[in-house]
């Protein structure tokens with residue numbers, strides 16, 4: 330098998346030239362209207378959300394956004410959300426539920442921001458609440474990991490009925506650098522850590538964490554977005570018709586790791 | 595885990611933890627230095643005071659000690675005791691580390707689940723074990739927590755949980771991360787059925803456990819001085835290059851910022867939990 334090594338995939342996933350969340354929103358959907366604010370404290374520019382059309386279907390779209398220019402990247406905190414970002418996302422998800430709209434999330438974040446204000450305002454609580462509420466949200470949810478899937482900060486937007494991943498996106502419980510420095514006190518062993526963590530799209534597919542790995546051929550080109558739009562539309566149709574949606578979502582996450590356990594006699 | 599060395603062997607902890615053990619002053623007995631007041635405390639004195647120094651410092655406590663302290667004598671019935679994690683990613687050094695943790699802690703995994711009576715009221719109980727890879731959450735921990743909430747839902751029982759965790763167990767990679775979703779979904783079902791969940795956050799409760807079932811309780815209690823947060827303080831310092839505020843991520847800090855209901859000193863926890871259970875009869 331050729332293709333990038335796990336650490337090369339990490340670098341590709343972090344590449345500034347990759348399409349960001351807003352690129353997906355503007356190119357996959359029509360007529361995006363952005364909705365701001367968490368109604369509690371502020372508006373987090375690292376998370377964007379609102380409503381849009383997917384063909385004739387109104388949808389709620391939410392994305393982490395890293396920005397393209399240096400100024401925009403800084404303003405958006407490089408895509409690392411504060412609690413307000415997660416609370417805005419939750420507000421929009423509950424709104425989607427109220428109006429019967431499916432939810433589509435695009436995730437590209439190194440993780441929830443590790444800052445003083447973020448801790449003061451309950452980063453852990455915000456993520457936890459999203460996980461709880463998403464687990465029973467009564468509308469279909471699809472999450473697409475388009476770049477970095479950084480730990481709980483990514484999962485808070487990815488407790489979904491379907492989770493898809495770009496072929497060079499990564500999804501990990503910890504950054505390879507963080508893992509290497511904790512386990513081996515040596516951040517330069519990130520390459521080894523990346524391989525050990527099984528964080529590539531192919532690994533995630535093998536572990537059952539994602540249903541689909543999306544080819545990056547034509548990444549960022551009209552054909553790419555059109556293809557993704559078609560996939561989303563078809564999948565949403567199937568999910569919308571499923572009366573067992575919530576039960577299946579529960580079962581999807583309930584099963585993770587269970588077959589890896591050993592029961593001691 | 596140096597702090598385990600002064601803890602009593604497991605078999606002496608099973609019964610009667612709540613009543614103070616007789617204190618025999620033995621001039622040769624080991625002492626423990628309190629990191630807060632810098633006094634040396636005889637271990638027998640510390641044990642009699644539930645590992646709380648006279649100055650109020652709460653030492654870490656292992657899971658069996660906590661169960662002995664909080665559950666009515668002899669009432670604890672362990673559930674899912676045989677569940678333990680595998681090595682799904684074939685992660686370098688993980689089986690050895692897990693075996694060392696099993697040997698050091700005497701436990702199969704980083705959480706103990708069961709049912710117990712607290713002041714005569716039946717409840718499900720989970721207690722995390724700091725001596726097992728600092729309570730990190732892999733597939734086994736997630737499975738036991740999820741099973742306990744499902745068990746409690748089936749029998750309409752409350753859940754009381756003591757958390758202590760460094761977060762998700764990185765040696766199980768994405769599968770550890772998924773345990774945050776799995777446990778949260780199980781807590782939500784229990785919650786939606788109108789059942790009570792009380793969490794007692796103890797030192798330290800961080801990372802993926804904070805960002806999942808630790809913070810999802812109806813009532814959140816925390817031990818004095820416990821470190822509770824999402825990101826580690828060192829990571830926050832490195833990320834922001836700012837001095838951390840005084841008392842950052844302590845239980846008292848969380849109380850001030852509105853994220854917990856009460857600070858619960860160890861000595862009064864049983865009575866507090868008993869009263870909370872009485873207040874939620876039928877729920």
Ligand SMILES: [Zn+2]
Nearest residue numbers: 628631647649
């Ligand atoms: Zn002291």
